[in-house]
Amino acid sequence: MSPFSVALRQLRAHYGIAQGEFASRLGLRQAYISRLECGTRLPKNDDLVTKIVDAFRLSPEQEVGLWQAFDASQRVEFPPPGASPDAYAFCTRLSVAFPNLSPVHFQALSSVLDGFMQPPSLRRACATTPIGAKGIPV
Numbered sequence: 461m462s463p464f465s466v467a468l469r470q471l472r473a474h475y476g477i478a479q480g481e482f483a484s485r486l487g488l489r490q491a492y493i494s495r496l497e498c499g500t501r502l503p504k505n506d507d508l509v510t511k512i513v514d515a516f517r518l519s520p521e522q523e524v525g526l527w528q529a530f531d532a533s534q535r536v537e538f539p540p541p542g543a544s545p546d547a548y549a550f551c552t553r554l555s556v557a558f559p560n561l562s563p564v565h566f567q568a569l570s571s572v573l574d575g576f577m578q579p580p581s582l583r584r585a586c587a588t589t590p591i592g593a594k595g596i597p598v
Contacts, residue, residue: 461499467529
């Protein structure tokens with residue numbers, strides 16, 4: 461499920477209403493809300509978020525959370541145009557492995573990516589820090 465799917469389901473549960481009523485308040489079909497909550501469909505555009513914010517008079521915190529979930533759920537072009545053949549090969553391998561990755565795998569991969577996103581000076585400092593036998597910097 462996408463972050464938006466989770467946020468939408470939690471929001472509807474918070475108000476204690478069925479999908480049909482939720483959809484009706486937004487002028488949508490229940491089947492569309494179901495697909496959004498199951499993650500088989502993503503919102504077409506940000507109009508849906510605006511409708512939800514207005515229809516349910518969300519608190520500022522709820523609104524921010526819904527927008528963050530919407531942004532985090534957008535499809536990305538992967539790899540981006542102009543990427544190297546190695547990037548395409550890597551993305552293909554990742555796509556094949558993706559269904560078998562656990563939350564622990566995602567955390568590990570995220571940690572590796574975080575390392576690439578650090579400022580170059582910090583990466584150099586981390587790369588030169590000796591690592592002990594148990595993987596702990598010494």
